[in-house]
Amino acid sequence: MTTSxxxxxxREQRPAPSxxxxxxxxxxxxxxxxxxGTAGFLLFWQLSASLGLTKLAGPLSLFTEExxxxxxxxxxxxxxxxxxxxxxxxxSSLSRVALGYSLAAIVxxxVxxxVxxxxxxxxxxxxxxxxxxxxxxxxxxxxxxxLFQNNQPAAIFVxxxxxxxxxxxNTAEGVRQIPQDYRNVALVLQMSNRRFFTKVLLPSALPYIxxxxxxxxxxxWLAIIAAEIVMPGSPGIGFFIWDAYQNSYVSEIVLGVxxxxxxxxxxxxLMTWLQRRISKQ
Amino acid sequence: MTYAxxxxxxxxxxxxxxxxxxxxxxLSMVYSTPRGPYPVLANINLQxxxxxxxxxxxxxxxxxSTLLNMVSGFAxxxxxxxxxxxxxxxxxxxxxxxxxxxxxxxxxxxAYDNVHLAIDSVKPTxxxxxxxxxxxxxxxxxxxxxxxxxxITQLSGGMKQRVAIARALAIRPxxxxxDEPFGALDAITKxxxxxxxxxxxxxxxxxxxxxxxxxxxxxxxxxRLVMMTNGPSAGIGEVMTIxxxxxxDREVIMEDPRYYELRNSALDFLYNRFAHDADEG
Numbered sequence: 336m337t338t339s340x341x342x343x344x345x346r347e348q349r350p351a352p353s354x355x356x357x358x359x360x361x362x363x364x365x366x367x368x369x370x371x372g373t374a375g376f377l378l379f380w381q382l383s384a385s386l387g388l389t390k391l392a393g394p395l396s397l398f399t400e401e402x403x404x405x406x407x408x409x410x411x412x413x414x415x416x417x418x419x420x421x422x423x424x425x426x427s428s429l430s431r432v433a434l435g436y437s438l439a440a441i442v443x444x445x446v447x448x449x450v451x452x453x454x455x456x457x458x459x460x461x462x463x464x465x466x467x468x469x470x471x472x473x474x475x476x477x478x479x480x481x482l483f484q485n486n487q488p489a490a491i492f493v494x495x496x497x498x499x500x501x502x503x504x505n506t507a508e509g510v511r512q513i514p515q516d517y518r519n520v521a522l523v524l525q526m527s528n529r530r531f532f533t534k535v536l537l538p539s540a541l542p543y544i545x546x547x548x549x550x551x552x553x554x555x556w557l558a559i560i561a562a563e564i565v566m567p568g569s570p571g572i573g574f575f576i577w578d579a580y581q582n583s584y585v586s587e588i589v590l591g592v593x594x595x596x597x598x599x600x601x602x603x604x605l606m607t608w609l610q611r612r613i614s615k616q
Numbered sequence: 617m618t619y620a621x622x623x624x625x626x627x628x629x630x631x632x633x634x635x636x637x638x639x640x641x642x643l644s645m646v647y648s649t650p651r652g653p654y655p656v657l658a659n660i661n662l663q664x665x666x667x668x669x670x671x672x673x674x675x676x677x678x679x680x681s682t683l684l685n686m687v688s689g690f691a692x693x694x695x696x697x698x699x700x701x702x703x704x705x706x707x708x709x710x711x712x713x714x715x716x717x718x719x720x721x722x723x724x725x726x727a728y729d730n731v732h733l734a735i736d737s738v739k740p741t742x743x744x745x746x747x748x749x750x751x752x753x754x755x756x757x758x759x760x761x762x763x764x765x766x767x768i769t770q771l772s773g774g775m776k777q778r779v780a781i782a783r784a785l786a787i788r789p790x791x792x793x794x795d796e797p798f799g800a801l802d803a804i805t806k807x808x809x810x811x812x813x814x815x816x817x818x819x820x821x822x823x824x825x826x827x828x829x830x831x832x833x834x835x836x837x838x839x840r841l842v843m844m845t846n847g848p849s850a851g852i853g854e855v856m857t858i859x860x861x862x863x864x865d866r867e868v869i870m871e872d873p874r875y876y877e878l879r880n881s882a883l884d885f886l887y888n889r890f891a892h893d894a895d896e897g
Contacts, residue, residue, distance in 0.1 A: 516720035519690065522708040524737040524787070534733055538724045
C-alpha cells in the first residue's frame with residue numbers, strides 16, 4: 336500500500352545499501368578470511384568432539400553445559416572464598432602480574448642502563464643473564480617456593496624473573512646503540528651526568544625499552560598462569576583452570592583458556608598502542 | 617716550521633702581534649692497528665690567530681679529521697700538543713664547539729630545543745629569558761626563525777646543518793670546528809650556507825677550522841688553506857694565504873685573476889704533486 340502510493344522510501348533506501356556495499360568492498364577482504372578461518376577451526380573442533388574423536392569438550396559446550404554457561408554469562412559473581420566469577424579471577428591474576436611486571440620493569444631498566452653504560456659490568460653479567468633467561472617459568476616455581484616459603488610472593492617472583500630479561504637486555508642494547516655523535520655532543524657541551532641521562536640517554540633508548548616492555552608483558556602473563564596452576568589456594572585464572580581440571584569440568588577449562596587468550600591479546604595490543612604513542616612524540 | 621699569519625687586513629695585523637690562539641706543536645699521531653702501529657700524522661706545526669678562518673684540505677685518509685679531533689679533544693696526540701691560549705688541550709669542551717659531519721642533532725627535540733639544550737648546558741647561570749633570546753637570535757641568524765618549533769626529523773639536510781651551526785655559535789666558542797659541513801648538500805644549498813656562514817663569521821669573529829674537499833669553497837671562505845700531504849705520516853705540505861678583501865662577493869673574487877692562480881696551485885698540489893694513490897684506502 337504505502338509503497339504504491341509513495342515510492343520515496345524505495346529511493347531513500349538506495350544510498351544506504353550502496354554505502355554498505357562500499358564499506359563491504361573495502362573491508363570484506365579483511366573480515367572474511369579471519370571469520371572463515373576461525374569458524375572452520377571451531378567447526379572442526381566441535382565435530383571431532385561430537386563424533387567422540389577426542390574427550391575434549393567442543394566449543395558449543397560453553398553454552399550447553401549449565402555450570403559453564405553460568406560462568407560465561409555471569410563473570411562478576413562472588414560467593415566468597417575461591418567461588419568467584421571469571422572476571423574476579425582474572426583480576427586477581429592481573430594484579431599479581433601488575434606487581435611482578437612493575438618490579439621487573441624498574442629493576443630491568445635500571446640494570447639494563449648500568450650494563451649498557453659500563454662494559455666491564457656488561458662482560459661480568461652478560462653470561463649470567465643469557466643463562467638465566469633460558470630458564471622456563473615453571474622451573475622457577477620450586478626455587479621461588481623454597482626462597483619465599485609462601486605462595487603469594489613466590490608467584491610474584493616467578494613473574495618478575497620471567498619477564499625481566501627482555502626488558503633488561505633490550506634496555507642495555509638501547510643504551511649501547513646511542514649514536515657516538517650524541518655522546519660526542521654531550522662531551523663537547525660538558526653535560527652533567529644527570530642532563531645526559533634525561534636529555535640524551537633516556538629518549539635515545541626509549542624505543543628499545545618499549546620493545547622490551549612489550550615482549551615482557553606477554554611473558555609475564557604466560558608465567559602467572561604457570562605459577563597459579565602449580566601454587567593453588569588463592570583466586571586466579573590459573574587456579575580456576577586447575578580446579579576445573581581436578582573436578583573434571585572440561586568445558587570450564589576451555590572457558591578459562593578463552594579468557595587467558597583474550598586477556599593476553601588485550602595486554603599485547605595495549606602495549607603496542609602505548610609504544611606507538613610514545614614513539615610518535 | 618711555523619707559518620706566518622697573513623698580513624692582508626688590518627684586523628689580521630693586530631692579531632699577528634698577539635700570541636696565536638691555537639698552536640700545533642710538533643704534533644704526531646700513531647694509531648695502533650692489528651698489523652702494527654700506523655702513523656697517521658707526523659710533525660704538524662701550525663699557528664692559528666684569533667679570528668682567522670682556516671680551511672684544511674687533503675685526500676681522504678690523510679688524517680684531516682684526526683687533526684681537528686685533537687683540537688676538539690676527542691683524540692689525544694701521541695706526541696706533541698695543541699695549545700689553546702697557551703694551555704694544552706686535554707678533553708672536549710664548549711670553547712671548541714664542533715659542527716659534526718652527521719649534524720648530531722637530537723631528533724626527538726625541536727630545532728629550538730636543540731639550540732636551547734646547548735646553551736642550557738654551557739651557560740646554566742643565564743636566566744631563562746636570556747637563554748631563549750640567544751637561542752632565537754641564532755636560529756634567526758641562520759634563517760630558521762620560522763622553523764624553530766619544527767622537529768629535527770621534519771627538516772631537510774640543509775636546514776639540519778643550519779640548526780647545527782646555530783647550536784654551535786649560540787654557545788660562543790673560541791674556536792668553531794667544522795668537519796666537511798656542506799659535503800652532503802646540493803650545490804645551491806651549499807653556496808647559500810657558505811655565504812651565511814661567512815656573514816655570521818664576519819659579525820662574531822670567532823676562529824674557524826674547517827675541513828673541506830672543495831677548493832672553491834676554501835677559496836671563498838678561508839684566510840688560509842692548509843694543504844695536507846698523503847698518509848702515512850701525513851703532514852702539512854703547504855699553507856696558502858688567500859687574501860681577497862672582505863666582505864667577499866663570490867662573483868667578484870671569481871673574476872679576480874689571482875683566484876685562478878690560487879686555484880691552479882691548489883689543484884696542482886692535490887692532483888700532481890700529492891696525487892692520491894688509487895691503492896690507498
